Amino acid sequence: MKSMKYEKHMRGPSVHHTIKETIAGGLEDPFYVVEVEDILRKHKNWLHKMPRIRPFYAVKCNQQPIMLETLAALGIGFDCASKAEIDTVLSMGVLPSNIIYANPCKTRSYIKHAAENSVDLMTFDNVEELYKVAALHPKARLILRLKVDDSHSVCRFSMKFGADPAKAHLLLEEAKRLELNVVGISFHVGSGCESASSFSDAISDARRVFDIGLRMGFDMNILDIGGGFPGTSDPRVSFDEIAFAVNQALDKHFPAVDDDGQETKISIIAEPGRYYAASAFTLVANVIAKRVQDIPEEGRQEIMYYLNDGVYGSFNCIIFDHWDVHPKALLSSSELLFRQYYPSVVWGPTCDSMDCIKRDVILPEMEVGEWLYFPEMGAYTIAAASNFNGFQIPTVKYNVTPQIMEILRHLPSWPRIAKVLDVPVMERSFAVSMEHPVGGCIPVH
Numbered sequence: 387m388k389s390m391k392y393e394k395h396m397r398g399p400s401v402h403h404t405i406k407e408t409i410a411g412g413l414e415d416p417f418y419v420v421e422v423e424d425i426l427r428k429h430k431n432w433l434h435k436m437p438r439i440r441p442f443y444a445v446k447c448n449q450q451p452i453m454l455e456t457l458a459a460l461g462i463g464f465d466c467a468s469k470a471e472i473d474t475v476l477s478m479g480v481l482p483s484n485i486i487y488a489n490p491c492k493t494r495s496y497i498k499h500a501a502e503n504s505v506d507l508m509t510f511d512n513v514e515e516l517y518k519v520a521a522l523h524p525k526a527r528l529i530l531r532l533k534v535d536d537s538h539s540v541c542r543f544s545m546k547f548g549a550d551p552a553k554a555h556l557l558l559e560e561a562k563r564l565e566l567n568v569v570g571i572s573f574h575v576g577s578g579c580e581s582a583s584s585f586s587d588a589i590s591d592a593r594r595v596f597d598i599g600l601r602m603g604f605d606m607n608i609l610d611i612g613g614g615f616p617g618t619s620d621p622r623v624s625f626d627e628i629a630f631a632v633n634q635a636l637d638k639h640f641p642a643v644d645d646d647g648q649e650t651k652i653s654i655i656a657e658p659g660r661y662y663a664a665s666a667f668t669l670v671a672n673v674i675a676k677r678v679q680d681i682p683e684e685g686r687q688e689i690m691y692y693l694n695d696g697v698y699g700s701f702n703c704i705i706f707d708h709w710d711v712h713p714k715a716l717l718s719s720s721e722l723l724f725r726q727y728y729p730s731v732v733w734g735p736t737c738d739s740m741d742c743i744k745r746d747v748i749l750p751e752m753e754v755g756e757w758l759y760f761p762e763m764g765a766y767t768i769a770a771a772s773n774f775n776g777f778q779i780p781t782v783k784y785n786v787t788p789q790i791m792e793i794l795r796h797l798p799s800w801p802r803i804a805k806v807l808d809v810p811v812m813e814r815s816f817a818v819s820m821e822h823p824v825g826g827c828i829p830v831h
């Protein structure tokens with residue numbers, strides 16, 4: 387593995403270094419390398435491009451402790467969809483006011499649990515939900531989730547969630563009758579959104595229903611623009627394009643100041659998952675078996691590789707997240723140059739023939755025991771991985787620069803972070819912030 391070339395998609399030479407070190411330790415199992423600095427970079431970019439919008443990270447996307455701890459230390463809020471997600475986030479010292487329970491169809495005992503733990507911001511999109519909330523959490527601050535056009539997104543949600551904007555007034559009337567506290571409107575344009583105008587159109591729809599709420603006398607003060615923001619380096623529509631469209635639509639429909647020059651006091655929030663998680667995680671998997679296969683009808687051969695992670699593991703994203711993955715050979719530049727390249731198929735390790743990671747891919751010939759890596763694999767991968775057939779879910783290694791490590795060491799949450807990183811806690815100073823349990827401690831400007 388000498389003089390390995392640093393490839394475009396590998397997030398930094400230091401990630402490459404961590405991969406090399408891990409492999410040199412004799413590991414054969416699949417693993418992730420998380421570049422912590424990438425999470426910080428993403429947040430800095432978010433603040434720069436959409437300064438009006440406060441992100442509430444969608445925990446479902448990747449609940450690895452390093453993700454959650456880093457985001458909590460940045461002062462980000464959290465979108466939780468279940469009791470377990472709420473408990474995970476609360477156990478990190480996140481304030482209940484920094485949580486949105488963003489599941490419009492909630493289990494009754496979970497609503498009760500939210501009430502007992504002062505988590506009061508939650509979404510709804512149907513009348514039954516209003517009855518449950520009225521009975522179990524009457525003081526909740528409710529956000530009405532609208533059905534919006536999600537036809538430009540890879541993962542669509544509108545067939546399952548969201549109230550029809552044309553009938554939203556009926557839900558608001560029922561909420562009024564039940565004396566519930568509706569405070570805002572939300573939507574989700576679908577995950578992996580490939581159209582910036584989906585956001586603008588949804589913001590315009592949201593404004594109409596927001597105004598209905600205001601006219602009914604609700605104290606409408608939150609717009610939640612959901613998730614759907616890209617997190618990889620080469621999306622069809624860039625984050626910048628989406629940010630531009632969102633800012634424009636907000637200026638038009640939810641301006642920061644009204645006609646009299648007064649601040650409008652409407653909080654704009656979002657629920658990004660993929661945006662924060664995708665690019666920080668590189669997956670590395672071992673070639674555990676190999677087979678050359680004749681294709682007589684085409685007069686050629688292809689090589690079939692079997693990796694120790696597959697569709698039942700990290701690559702569940704191929705099925706659930708409709709994701710296309712791009713294997714890369716972990717070889718030195720001279721090895722990449724001098725090896726023969728063949729049409730190849732990459733399989734997962736289980737006994738199921740559905741467990742196929744990639745067909746028709748050209749790869750340099752790999753040997754058993756060598757490695758393939760997959761950049762930008764942080765979103766909807768390890769979060770839903772199983773150990774079906776007895777195969778191990780990848781372990782997680784961390785890449786933390788000395789500068790970031792120094793910042794982390796000064797956080798009140800450092801003892802927990804040190805445990806995650808498996809480094810000694812040692813002495814630390816609480817100089818940065820003692821008043822706030824977690825938030826705002828990592829400087830991002």
Ligand SMILES: Cc1ncc(COP(=O)(O)O)c(C=O)c1O
Binds near residue numbers: 444447465613661
């Ligand atoms: C309610 C809700 N909010 C936010 C998200 C995160 O979406 P994304 O990862 O596309 O940003 C999801 C994804 O499933 C969701 O269901």
